[in-house]
Amino acid sequence: MRLVPAPHLSMEQLAAAYNEARVDYIVPMPLTVNRLRHYINIYDVDLARSCAAVERIGNQEKILGLGMLGVRTGRGWITRLGVLPSGRRRGIGRSIMEHLLRGAAECAVSVTWLDVIKGNTPAHELFLNLGFIETRELIVARRPPDYQAQSARTGRGHVHNVRTYNREGALALLEQRRGRPSWLNEIESFRKAGDLSAISLATTQGGRGWVAFQVSLLRLTRIVVEVIVGDPAGVCAALLHTLHSYYPTQDAISENVPADDPVWPGYLQAGYIESFRRIEMVREI
Amino acid sequence: MTKILIIEDNYANLTLVMRVLEPQGYELHTAADAESGIQKAIEELPDLVLIDIGLPDYDGHTVLMWLKQVTELAHTHFVALSAWPAELAAETVDRYGYDGFISKPIDIHQFPTQIRSYLSTAQDV
Numbered sequence: 456m457r458l459v460p461a462p463h464l465s466m467e468q469l470a471a472a473y474n475e476a477r478v479d480y481i482v483p484m485p486l487t488v489n490r491l492r493h494y495i496n497i498y499d500v501d502l503a504r505s506c507a508a509v510e511r512i513g514n515q516e517k518i519l520g521l522g523m524l525g526v527r528t529g530r531g532w533i534t535r536l537g538v539l540p541s542g543r544r545r546g547i548g549r550s551i552m553e554h555l556l557r558g559a560a561e562c563a564v565s566v567t568w569l570d571v572i573k574g575n576t577p578a579h580e581l582f583l584n585l586g587f588i589e590t591r592e593l594i595v596a597r598r599p600p601d602y603q604a605q606s607a608r609t610g611r612g613h614v615h616n617v618r619t620y621n622r623e624g625a626l627a628l629l630e631q632r633r634g635r636p637s638w639l640n641e642i643e644s645f646r647k648a649g650d651l652s653a654i655s656l657a658t659t660q661g662g663r664g665w666v667a668f669q670v671s672l673l674r675l676t677r678i679v680v681e682v683i684v685g686d687p688a689g690v691c692a693a694l695l696h697t698l699h700s701y702y703p704t705q706d707a708i709s710e711n712v713p714a715d716d717p718v719w720p721g722y723l724q725a726g727y728i729e730s731f732r733r734i735e736m737v738r739e740i
Numbered sequence: 741m742t743k744i745l746i747i748e749d750n751y752a753n754l755t756l757v758m759r760v761l762e763p764q765g766y767e768l769h770t771a772a773d774a775e776s777g778i779q780k781a782i783e784e785l786p787d788l789v790l791i792d793i794g795l796p797d798y799d800g801h802t803v804l805m806w807l808k809q810v811t812e813l814a815h816t817h818f819v820a821l822s823a824w825p826a827e828l829a830a831e832t833v834d835r836y837g838y839d840g841f842i843s844k845p846i847d848i849h850q851f852p853t854q855i856r857s858y859l860s861t862a863q864d865v
Contacts, residue, residue, distance in 0.1 A: 474796065478750055479823060483794035485749055490797065599836045600805050673802050706805045728835050731828060
């Protein structure tokens with residue numbers, strides 16, 4: 456087995472290997488080639504410092520695993536780590552991780568982040584063994600469309616000063632967040648994402664806040680809620696009800712809401728369900 | 741003939757489902773991603789759609805939400821097919837309004853009976 460830089464392989468090979476590595480995962484989340492390209496761009500993946508484990512079998516080289524390294528100012532992020540079923544229990548995951556951590560050190564980052572799906576025990580244990588520590592749990596939440604227009608009834612009655620924002624306005628709001636977003640939701644990710652919008656409002660109880668989101672024909676994604684004043688859950692629920700009253704037929708996904716964020720109960724009030732959790736981890740270089 | 745559409749991106753899983761269902765006399769159609777699955781469902785108007793939750797472009801929930809808005813598919817039954825643990829999938833499957841959930845890997849002995857039961861429910865309705 457040897458490690459090769461990811462650019463030595465085609466995007467088709469990387470996507471196929473990634474999908475095969477995760478075929479039996481709790482949450483497989485396969486990718487098309489286009490989605491992998493998009494992912495690499497949005498999340499600042501440094502392909503030259505990402506790698507794949509390959510093995511020559513006869514005349515062919517088979518990919519046994521892969522991992523990617525995202526790099527932003529002062530920090531790194533390990534992602535898309537996966538070992539194909541045929542390559543497991545051979546230390547390949549650890550070899551890939553060590554390669555990625557060396558790459559992170561070369562980039563002069565001070566910390567490296569990652570998140571692992573809760574319940575993926577082998578990966579979680581590997582990360583702990585490599586010196587990563589847990590920081591928090593992140594919730595991936597979903598909300599089916601609201602055909603009965605429940606949000607239209609619930610959301611509009613108790614709010615005023617509803618204002619909508621275009622992409623630039625949404626980015627300006629996202630710059631003002633007080634909490635630390637996960638890598639997926641950092642401002643760098645949003646700057647490269649298209650079709651961003653936002654809504655701000657006030658509630659009759661004196662609360663204020665905004666919700667930013669990415670809208671497409673089928674769904675709302677990248678939903679981020681910020682409560683400026685007032686009851687976090689109540690204002691969050693009002694924001695989300697208002698959002699879904701504007702987009703009643705779209706499926707909705709909000710990734711990486713911190714489990715201890717006081718806005719989370721507001722998601723539940725607005726009809727969201729917890730799909731799964733990730734554990735965020737960090738390691739100093 | 742009863743039509744079944746299988747939306748599944750993993751070739752091995754798809755092959756297994758096809759091998760189990762083909763001898764049952766169904767007219768089978770397949771799609772490997774969400775967009776082609778939506779397209780094929782609208783073209784073929786199947787009696788039952790098996791939807792893998794983890795698809796590479798949009799996931800199964802988004803596919804289902806889209807198909808449920810198609811009037812011509814009002815009598816079609818939708819069954820989630822997933823390796824997600826049942827307890828993790830249960831609430832989501834229920835809230836999204838699937839008619840059922842079948843765990844992967846499928847049990848090749850039980851699978852035809854499971855499919856028949858969803859189709860008979862559809863006919864009862």
